[in-house]
Amino acid sequence: xxxxxxxxxxxxxxxxxxxxxxxAPGHDVWPSIRELGLTEIPFxxxxxxxxxxxxxxxxxxxxxxxxxxxxxxxxxxxxxxxxLLDAADRDTRAELLPGIVSGARTAALVxxxxxxxxxxxxxxxxxxxxxxxxxxxxxxxGESAELLVVVTHxxxxxxxxLVEGSxxxxxxxxxxxxxxxxxxxxxxxxxxxxxxxxxxxxxSRLGDVRSRILIALAAEQVGLARRCLEMAVEYAGTRQQFxxxxxxxxxxKHKLVDLLVAIELAEVTVxxxxxxxxxxxxESGTAEPGGTxxxxxxxxxxxxxxxxxxxxxxxxxxxxxxxxxxxEHPLHHYFRRAKADxxxxxxxxxxxxxxxxxxxxxxxxxxPRRVSEPA
Amino acid sequence: xxxxxxxxxxxQDGAEDLRAFEAxxxxxxxxxxxxxxxxxxxxxxxxxxxxxxEDERALIDGGRAWQAERVDAGFGAMTWAPQWGGRGLxxxxxxxxxxxxxxxxxxxxxxxxxxxxxxxAPTLLELGSDWQQERFIRPFLRTDELCCQLFSEPxxxxxxxxxxxxxxxxxxxxxxxxxxVWSSGAQFSEWGLLIARSDPAAPKHKGMTAFMxxxxxxxxxxxxxxxxxxxxxxxxxxxxxxxxxxxxRVGEVGDGWRVALTTLGFERQSSAGIVDxxxxxxxxxxxxxxxxxxxxxxxxxxxxxxxLYERAQALLVAxxxxxxxAGAVPGVEGSIGxxxxxxxxxxxxxxxxxxxxxxxxxxxxxxxxxxxxQHLLGAPGYRIAGGSDEIQRNIIGERGLGLPRxxx
Numbered sequence: 001x002x003x004x005x006x007x008x009x010x011x012x013x014x015x016x017x018x019x020x021x022x023x024a025p026g027h028d029v030w031p032s033i034r035e036l037g038l039t040e041i042p043f044x045x046x047x048x049x050x051x052x053x054x055x056x057x058x059x060x061x062x063x064x065x066x067x068x069x070x071x072x073x074x075x076x077x078x079x080x081x082x083x084l085l086d087a088a089d090r091d092t093r094a095e096l097l098p099g100i101v102s103g104a105r106t107a108a109l110v111x112x113x114x115x116x117x118x119x120x121x122x123x124x125x126x127x128x129x130x131x132x133x134x135x136x137x138x139x140x141x142g143e144s145a146e147l148l149v150v151v152t153h154x155x156x157x158x159x160x161x162l163v164e165g166s167x168x169x170x171x172x173x174x175x176x177x178x179x180x181x182x183x184x185x186x187x188x189x190x191x192x193x194x195x196x197x198x199x200x201x202x203x204s205r206l207g208d209v210r211s212r213i214l215i216a217l218a219a220e221q222v223g224l225a226r227r228c229l230e231m232a233v234e235y236a237g238t239r240q241q242f243x244x245x246x247x248x249x250x251x252x253k254h255k256l257v258d259l260l261v262a263i264e265l266a267e268v269t270v271x272x273x274x275x276x277x278x279x280x281x282x283e284s285g286t287a288e289p290g291g292t293x294x295x296x297x298x299x300x301x302x303x304x305x306x307x308x309x310x311x312x313x314x315x316x317x318x319x320x321x322x323x324x325x326x327x328e329h330p331l332h333h334y335f336r337r338a339k340a341d342x343x344x345x346x347x348x349x350x351x352x353x354x355x356x357x358x359x360x361x362x363x364x365x366x367x368p369r370r371v372s373e374p375a
Numbered sequence: 376x377x378x379x380x381x382x383x384x385x386x387q388d389g390a391e392d393l394r395a396f397e398a399x400x401x402x403x404x405x406x407x408x409x410x411x412x413x414x415x416x417x418x419x420x421x422x423x424x425x426x427x428x429e430d431e432r433a434l435i436d437g438g439r440a441w442q443a444e445r446v447d448a449g450f451g452a453m454t455w456a457p458q459w460g461g462r463g464l465x466x467x468x469x470x471x472x473x474x475x476x477x478x479x480x481x482x483x484x485x486x487x488x489x490x491x492x493x494x495x496a497p498t499l500l501e502l503g504s505d506w507q508q509e510r511f512i513r514p515f516l517r518t519d520e521l522c523c524q525l526f527s528e529p530x531x532x533x534x535x536x537x538x539x540x541x542x543x544x545x546x547x548x549x550x551x552x553x554x555x556v557w558s559s560g561a562q563f564s565e566w567g568l569l570i571a572r573s574d575p576a577a578p579k580h581k582g583m584t585a586f587m588x589x590x591x592x593x594x595x596x597x598x599x600x601x602x603x604x605x606x607x608x609x610x611x612x613x614x615x616x617x618x619x620x621x622x623x624r625v626g627e628v629g630d631g632w633r634v635a636l637t638t639l640g641f642e643r644q645s646s647a648g649i650v651d652x653x654x655x656x657x658x659x660x661x662x663x664x665x666x667x668x669x670x671x672x673x674x675x676x677x678x679x680x681x682x683l684y685e686r687a688q689a690l691l692v693a694x695x696x697x698x699x700x701a702g703a704v705p706g707v708e709g710s711i712g713x714x715x716x717x718x719x720x721x722x723x724x725x726x727x728x729x730x731x732x733x734x735x736x737x738x739x740x741x742x743x744x745x746x747x748x749q750h751l752l753g754a755p756g757y758r759i760a761g762g763s764d765e766i767q768r769n770i771i772g773e774r775g776l777g778l779p780r781x782x783x
Contacts, residue, residue: 003693003697004698233778244779247772247779248779248780248782250769250781253768253772253773254769256778257768257776260776261714264691265684265687265691265715266687269686269687304687355679355683356675356676356677359656359660359675359678359682360664
């Protein structure tokens with residue numbers, strides 16, 4: 001598969017940028033997402049989806065990262081949607097996906113920072129029913145979602161359970177948060193009754209879901225980083241000090257170039273990971289497992305994209321000087337989102353370690369050799 | 376080199392043709408070289424050559440013989456037109472061949488060969504006279520003769536246009552006086568591509584002219600410089616009353632800056648793809664394993680870091696190649712590639728040194744340990760060679776990001 005985006009994907013990216021560039025960070029882009037049919041992208045036609053590629057999905061996430069538009073896209077389409085599609089039983093998929101695919105209903109995935117586990121316990125209440133207890137913090141769109149797809153530790157280990165957000169025994173709240181552009185709620189279960197919806201092999205399938213979520217988020221981080229770099233370049237090209245535009249000083253110029261290099265590396269790693277995340281589906285629309293190879297590519301994307309986004313947001317503020325530190329300037333939203341993204345699914349250390357572990361445990365690396373590229 | 380590249384083929388016939396070409400490449404290589412078996416290969420950590428003069432010459436001669444053999448068989452200068460001994464094939468063919476060749480144990484390609492084939496030959500194709508093209512291109516592509524660059528000076532490195540070597544016209548010839556430095560491979564080259572100041576009154580970028588200089592000419596003296604890594608690849612070249620016929624002039628009088636930029640452009644494109652010098656992640660894993668360190672989280676972390684950037688760079692090079700094949704004009708990709716590469720050289724060297732600790736301070740006689748000094752001491756050099764990190768960042772900032780220029 002080519003590394004670069006297709007012409008159609010580039011067109012989509014431009015369209016999204018055009019539509020969303022006039023919206024201030026944190027403002028609602030959900031209506032335009034539904035209007036453009038973007039919620040349908042990663043789902044098979046059988047569920048009402050557009051049968052798009054994972055690459056298409058990352059284009060949307062990149063666009064959202066560029067603008068920080070507010071929408072339950074990560075939570076409902078990427079997290080809960082992909083968890084249902086890949087790891088829920090057949091009946092649940094048939095029942096719930098159409099609403100999520102069309103954007104008519106939203107769902108949130110209640111999970112811990114590692115995605116495949118959470119702080120929620122499930123005890124058998126009745127046939128195919130669990131009684132849920134526990135508190136999970138930082139649930140993306142956990143208060144606003146209609147449906148909660150819960151990763152829980154049940155009698156058979158990791159399970160998926162489904163509960164309406166308004167069901168008895170469910171308490172949801174949003175307090176102050178680092179990043180105000182994305183809702184991170186505390187979701188509390190106190191004996192709430194939930195339906196058991198795990199499909200076969202749920203633990204390993206959730207592992208793949210996790211990889212896909214990480215790659216989608218990494219795409220958002222790349223979009224965020226690019227936008228910060230653009231703002232900083234624009235400012236450095238106009239702001240005058242000491243009789244010259246500040247972008248002509250090496251101290252500024254080289255800072256911006258280092259950002260560009262970090263973004264290029266992150267972006268190409270995300271593109272590579274996203275081509276590994278394309279779904280190979282069996283007849284029932286269940287994804288084929290991607291396994292450790294996908295996990296490793298997702299970890300690489302996660303690490304490089306987190307670094308690029310955080311550094312871009314930080315350094316863009318520095319390039320802007322005092323104005324970048326004001327409430328009025330949008331950069332603090334980017335800084336906040338960058339930090340939240342960096343920590344949403346755990347900091348990078350375990351991801352770096354997981355890459356290192358698979359390398360030293362004999363999977364090895366092939367030595368990339370010099371390829372003479374003709375001009 | 377755009378003039379020589381035929382547009383990439385698409386469609387069924389193109390794909391079939393490429394498959395057939397791959398098979399032909401493999402058949403030819405099979406008949407000539409042993410397969411590369413990573414396990415049996417002695418690891419090599421040097422970034423610059425740290426060899427004695429005769430050993431380095433032998434290395435170059437091996438590389439030259441292989442280059443000539445490749446060209447003669449149609450696998451050496453394949454994107455060049457038949458007129459120059461090429462086959463007029465596409466960039467895709469070249470890439471496929473390069474991929475297949477990696478499976479075999481090829482003689483090492485010294486940078487002197489790279490300069491001659493990938494930098495000087497295409498510069499002459501673009502800017503040389505008919506006579507020069509006839510005289511030089513074939514021998515350079517086959518490396519029958521080698522050519523070095525005579526660009527930098529003690530007073531003009533990064534500010535190349537500030538050079539002061541003088542070329543004074545005297546009827547149908549030129550008299551050259553001055554000193555060049557950092558001329559890689561000058562001691563092994565038959566020719567040098569020289570940039571000299573021909574008009575001291577003109578603004579500094581305007582008054583320069585380029586020449587081909589026979590390195591055995593009277594008044595040309597080459598003095599190797601010993602590098603911090605131990606070897607002597609670079610040289611000082613002293614030019615004292617060197618007389619050059621006007622037919623050795625490359626481009627118009629006063630057009631030397633354009634010649635220099637053309638060569639440097641090829642250099643940047645070419646340096647994006649260098650990944651093969653020094654140690655790398657696979658070597659780090661082997662080292663950590665042999666030292667019994669793979670259980671340490673810090674060690675695994677450093678191995679992972681090296682791998683992440685090494686892999687990202689390989690993807691980046693492939694991505695740029697893909698864009699170029701689709702018709703994009705190369706911009707700052709070469710500079711980005713070089714920065715990423717030299718940063719990872721440092722990352723790998725620092726990791727190896729930290730794994731080795733005391734064992735890199737003094738040779739214990741144990742194989743594969745002290746040898747890493749070759750990498751450690753070579754890495755700083757490539758952050759300067761071919762345009763320093765600061766120059767690459769200026770290029771990327773100004774041409775890639777459109778930031779205002781440095782005051783000059």
